[in-house]
Amino acid sequence: MFPELFEIPFIHLTVKSYGLMMVIGFLAAVSLIRHLSRNITLNPQFITNAALYSLIGGVVGARLFYVLHHFEHFKENLGSVFAIWQGGLELLGGVILAITIIIFYLLYHKLPIRRYLDILAIGLMLALVFGRIGCFLNGCCFGKPTELPWAVRFPYNSFAYNSQINANLERNRLDPQLILPKGEYFGFIDKDGNWHTKLYEDLTEQQKIEVTKGKYRCLPVHPTQLYSSAAGAVLCLILYLFWRRSQNAGKILTKPGSTFALMFVVYGITRFFIEFLRDDNPFEFNGLTISQIIGIAMIILGAVLIVIFQKMKPKTPKS
Numbered sequence: 001m002f003p004e005l006f007e008i009p010f011i012h013l014t015v016k017s018y019g020l021m022m023v024i025g026f027l028a029a030v031s032l033i034r035h036l037s038r039n040i041t042l043n044p045q046f047i048t049n050a051a052l053y054s055l056i057g058g059v060v061g062a063r064l065f066y067v068l069h070h071f072e073h074f075k076e077n078l079g080s081v082f083a084i085w086q087g088g089l090e091l092l093g094g095v096i097l098a099i100t101i102i103i104f105y106l107l108y109h110k111l112p113i114r115r116y117l118d119i120l121a122i123g124l125m126l127a128l129v130f131g132r133i134g135c136f137l138n139g140c141c142f143g144k145p146t147e148l149p150w151a152v153r154f155p156y157n158s159f160a161y162n163s164q165i166n167a168n169l170e171r172n173r174l175d176p177q178l179i180l181p182k183g184e185y186f187g188f189i190d191k192d193g194n195w196h197t198k199l200y201e202d203l204t205e206q207q208k209i210e211v212t213k214g215k216y217r218c219l220p221v222h223p224t225q226l227y228s229s230a231a232g233a234v235l236c237l238i239l240y241l242f243w244r245r246s247q248n249a250g251k252i253l254t255k256p257g258s259t260f261a262l263m264f265v266v267y268g269i270t271r272f273f274i275e276f277l278r279d280d281n282p283f284e285f286n287g288l289t290i291s292q293i294i295g296i297a298m299i300i301l302g303a304v305l306i307v308i309f310q311k312m313k314p315k316t317p318k319s
Contacts, residue, residue, distance in 0.1 A: 002017050002137045004016060004017065005017050005020060005137075016138070017134055017137035017138055018131075018134035018135065018137065018138040018140070019134070020134065021130045021131060021133050021134025021137065022058075022059075022127075022130070022131055022134055024130045025126065025127035025128070025129065025130030025131045025134075026051070026055050026058075026127060028126050028127065028130060029051070029123035029124065029126050029127040030047070030048065030051040030123070032122065032123050032126055033047055033051065033119050033120060033122070033123040034047045034048070036119045036122065036123075036243075037116070037119055040112065040115050040116065040119070041111070046109065046111060049105070050102050050105045050106070050116070053101050053102070053105055054098035054099075054101050054102050055098070056101075057094075057097045057098045057100070057101035058094035058095065058097060058098035059094060060094075060097060061093040061094040061095070061096055061097025061098060062093045062094030062097075063093075064093055064097070065093020065094070065096075066093065068093075095124060099117075099120070099124075102116070102117075102120060103117070112256065113257075114255075114256035114257030114260065114309060114312075115256045115257075117257060117259075117260035118243055118246070118256060118257060118258070118259035118260050119243070119259075120260065121239050121243075121259050121260045121262070121263035122236055122239045122240050122243060122259070124263065125232050125233075125235045125236035125239060125263070125267070126232070126233075126236045128228070128229070128232035128235075128236075129229050129232040129233050129236065130229075131229075131232075132225045132226070132228040132229035132232060133225070133226075133229050135225040135228070136223065136225035136226055136229070139154050139155075139158040139159045139160060140159050140225075140280065141224060141225050141228070141278060141280060142154065142158075142159055142160040142163070142221055142222075142224065142225070142278070142279060142280055143221040143222025143223060143224035143227075143277045143278055143279055144221060144222055144277055144278070144279040145164070145177055145219040145220065145221050145279075146220060146221060146222050147220065148220075148222070150223065151220035151221060151222065151223070152220060152221060152223045153217060153218045153219070153220050153221075154218045154221070155200075155212070155218065156197065156200055156203075156211040156212065156217070156218065157197045157199065157200060158218065159280065160218055160221055160279070161178075161197070161218040162195075162197060163177075163279060163280065164176065164177040164178040164218060164219055165177075165178050165179075165180055165195050165197070166194055166195050168282075170282030170283060171279070171282060171283055172283065172287075176195075177219060178216070178218070178219055180195070180216060181216075185207070186198055186203070186207065186211070186216070221279065222277045222278075224274055224277050224278045227274055227277065228270075228271075228274055231270045231274065235263070235266050235267060235270065238266065239259055239262065239263055239266075242258070242259050242262055243259040246258055246259060253306065253310070255309045255310050255312065256309065256312075257305065257309035257312070258306060258309055258310070260305070261302045261303075261305035261306040261309055262302060262306065263302070264298040264299065264301050264302030264305065265298070265299050265302035265303060265306075266302075267295075267298060268294075268295040268296065268297075268298030268299035268302065269295070269299060271291055271292070271294075271295040271298075272291075272292050272295035272296065272299075275288075275289050275291050275292045275295070
């Protein structure tokens with residue numbers, strides 16, 4: 001796990017792996033979208049501008065979604081809401097706001113919205129590939145303990161480790177998954193009964209061995225971040241092939257907007273099932289997480305959009 005890749009000299013700011021992978025994903029998505037948009041517009045600046053606005057909106061949306069989801073951590077210090085350099089982004093919130101901004105941008109410039117959104121859907125899945133790798137490097141969005149051969153162990157004091165050594169009532173887990181020795185061996189218990197681990201450098205040499213190689217190391221978990229990254233790559237290819245097929249008029253589901261609508265369906269399905277393997281999001285309703293509830297809504301929305309788009313006439317592209 002590498003949440004911080006390196007420190008910028010003189011200003012002492014660290015480059016976060018999650019933020020860097022988001023930028024790489026954004027650049028890759030913009031490059032792909034510009035390439036696929038050659039037959040839609042003669043002015044690629046439209047694509048670049050829309051992408052820049054969506055990047056800003058994506059970061060704001062990802063932060064806002066995280067703050068709303070974990071508001072209890074910000075109650076005592078509302079100013080920390082803006083401390084985005086300390087981490088705390090949720091990809092789904094960023095995608096929702098980014099899409100909203102792009103739609104308004106396209107409306108303002110009277111561009112063929114559905115044609116752009118079809119290509120945007122492909123680019124979003126490509127961005128997801130890199131974004132989820134950033135989650136893996138950051139250690140967030142971790143999975144449940146498993147003994148599968150490809151399971152991964154996150155380091156001491158990581159998100160997964162701190163989750164395993166505490167009970168989690170929000171996930172109906174009454175006991176810790178990893179039992180630490182009694183007393184203040186590795187840390188302390190706060191007034192709410194939550195265990196806080198010491199920094200790794202504050203441990204004794206023997207304790208360092210125990211948390212890296214011994215019985216007190218992190219339990220192996222599903223690499224759900226990599227599952228999501230791989231799913232993003234597969235969905236990107238599926239949507240691209242579907243989009244290529246939609247260029248041939250006359251076939252079923254070839255109307256503009258169909259690829260964008262299909263993205264909601266296939267992403268909603270994959271997100272819904274991957275959530276069963278994750279161990280970080282709290283249960284919100286009948287044992288479902290907020291991401292699963294949103295995933296169901298995305299599937300329904302995608303299906304509705306597919307039906308609506310089939311009855312709409314295509315708009316002539318603007319050059």
